[in-house]
Amino acid sequence: MKDTLTPDTPVLHARGISKFFPGTIALDDVELRLMPGEVHALLGENGAGKSTLIKCLTGAYRRDAGTLLLDGREIDPVSTADSQRLGIGTVYQEVNLLPNLTVAENLFLGRQPTRAGFIMRRQMNAEARAVLAGYGLSLDPAEPLAAYSVAIQQVIAIARAVEMSGKVLILDEPTASLDHDEVQLLFDVVRQVKARGLAVVFITHFLDQVFAISDRATVLRNGRVVGECLLAEMTQRDVVTMMLGRHLEARTKARDTGAAGKTLVEIADLGKRGLIAPFSLNIREGEVVGLAGLLGSGRTETANLIFGAVQADQGRVMLRGQEIAIKTPRDAVAHRFALCPEDRKLDGIVGDLSVRDNIILALQARQGWMRPIPRAKVEEIAQTYVRALDIRLASLDMPIRLLSGGNQQKALLARWLATNPDLLILDEPTRGIDVGAHAEIVALIEQLRADGMALLVASSELEELVAYSTRVLVLRDRQQVRELVGDQITPDNIINAIAIEEVA
Amino acid sequence: MIRSTHLPLLITLATFVLAYALCASAYPAMLSLRVVANLLTDNAFLGIAAVGMTFVILSGGIDLSIGSVIAFTGVFLAVILRDTSLHPLAAFALVLLLTTGFGTVMGATIHYLEMPPFIVTLAGMFLARGAAYVLSTESVPITHEFYDTLQGLYWKIDGARFRLIGGLMVLTFIVGILVAHRTRFGQNVYALGGGEQAAKLMGVPVARTTIGIYAVSGGLAGLSGIVFSLYTSAGYSLATVGVELEAIAAVVIGGTLLTGGYGFVGGTLFGILIMGLIQTYIVFDGTLSSWWTKIVIGGLLFAFILLQKGLTWAAKKRAAQARMRTATGSAALS
Incomplete structure (x- = not known):
């Protein structure tokens, strides 16, 4: 494995990305460099442009300016399906899998192993079991997805994204509805994905989680990049200051505290x-x-x-x-x-x-x-x-x-x-x-x-x-x-x- | 292996067995092969249409046009065979093309204009019924030797006659089951029923699948119309009113969730058979008004809807428990 903290060539390099909406500039000349085998946190308050940037990367939005380089080649995804094929997989906060299908069907939807047009279920289930074992999950792939917890479903969603795309994995607030133990389970999977050399984008509002799993961070504010940094060199205080955009000087005021009653x-x-x-x-x-x-x-x-x-x-x-x-x-x-x-x-x-x-x-x-x-x-x-x-x-x-x-x-x-x-x-x-x-x-x-x-x-x-x-x-x-x-x-x-x- | 999602199907099967046992205890003659053969023959056209309806409901949609399409098909065939010298097989091909095309247009309207299936197929229902009236308001008899040949085809066991149209229904079900559970198209239908947004994000070709579903339903309504014309030897624009609702009832009694995503094509066959069984019982009884069929079917439908609600609720509870389990078990996994 390469040294994750000395950047060589990025897997995905977004340069000069701009996106305008009527009356606002959502993204203004944004640069994002995703290194192989690195977890890259995308930080910023609400409205800073995180999700707009992600949508431009995955083809959900058309960017108004800028170039996307994947492995040094220019790409221009027009839909999420398109970016999936190119190698950019996304996992959203709300699990975007189908609860009524089985685990294996979810993993293989759209690329099921077939013979003469018929899906080979036994082979599909066996392959699903093997894939999930690679992520430390031993479960019955023929059970419906809804039988498993949100955390397990998230891991299955990650497995699907990685198996289908395999270059960049975008995690958009994947931990928002998980509790502490489940977050740890998810992080173990993210570390495995990272070890396989994928570039991972991690979006979350939880700063502890950012520092626990991420190597690098890009901070956005009002549609602009405030800075890119190695998190090992930063404190949470530095990051919060970057996000909020000001060094707030102390200011106290005379305060009427006597009035509180029963x-x-x-x-x-x-x-x-x-x-x-x-x-x-x-x-x-x-x-x-x-x-x-x-x-x-x-x-x-x-x-x-x-x-x-x-x-x-x-x-x-x-x-x-x-x-x-x-x-x-x-x-x-x-x-x-x-x-x-x-x-x-x-x-x-x-x-x-x-x-x-x-x-x-x-x-x-x-x-x-x-x-x-x-x-x-x-x-x-x-x-x-x-x-x-x-x-x-x-x-x-x-x-x-x-x-x-x-x-x-x-x-x-x-x-x-x-x-x-x-x-x-x-x-x-x-x-x-x-x-x-x-x-x-x-x-x-x-x-x-x-x-x-x-x-x-x-x-x-x-x-x-x-x-x-x-x-x-x-x-x-x-x-x-x-x-x-x-x-x-x-x-x-x-x-x-x-x-x-x-x-x- | 029995899984939780199979439960509605098992309950349908149990209902069928129980209903048959009750009927047989009252009228032992109902156990005869002849009754079974008639059950298949009498319900052939409804069964074929219900296969299409199962796909539509599995995807989370509804198709109200099929009763009218069946009537249109019958009138169309009768008029064509009366006024032209076209061979029935050619007429069959022509009408199947027409009804499949009709379904395709409805599917495209639903998808591209983002219209609710209820409204689009309601319009389709009036259109097809109106077209049937335009062709003929009278009942047109079909007299063609090829029809006689087809109607004369049967497989005789112990005096029971298994006719062509019953066989066609069984064949339709077998193909339907294979398509639903063993092809990518079938999986995409389930995916749409599970959630269109998620299906889209997972790369399901939503346009192609939606249009395909209504094309299949239209085509099968056409096939059902052909079978109905073989069954009645006539085409009548007032026939098969409300068949779409009977088909929906059969699908729901067969264990398919009305909201889409869960269910089995095979279950619909038993939904059809249960409804047919009630009708047969009333014929055997002789004193009961045939409207009792509707009352019993209404009661059954209501019971199955309650059952679905109960199962959905139980599944939610289970999912909550699963969450607790993994939370405590995740330490072992990690």
């Missing part, structure tokens, strides 16, 4: 296998608890778990000292919890309903559909919140999808404020809204806290978290790693906590 919610060992490690958390009235962490670190999962959008499989929740069961969002609403979800277009607004109907939705749902809120009352509530939150609109009757992002976000907030919640959970309240609306939402959070509401806010904006949180919980790899209180809350401290090297 404990409202006590959460003990709440967790769900494969989604988020058990965590404990107390939230008091008049307190804003911030959730910080990189994308995929478990912020949204934490919010969803508390709200019952995802059902926990362990732990308990106490409200004012009494244990409550939250199995569905309905239960949570009944206990006066409220959640503004991260993706307002997908999970929040009902685009074609009027602003008024959108605002009243949660309150009406809690009342039950049998007891409609009187028209005049609806009008009054909607008017009150439109004024209080300064939602700018032509009329309460206009469909909410016509509002700007910031105003939609405020209308969503109004929906939940109308239910007069005790605990308000906000997931990325300021994503995708302009600067002015941003400041208003931050001010509103402050105001609600001062009024004695308990808030839990997940955000990727560090300055914002620092501005309004009375406490910050830092998540990494779906675990709580740090709790910061009072003057400890600085952007620098949060970054340090996110990037902290694993001890032992």
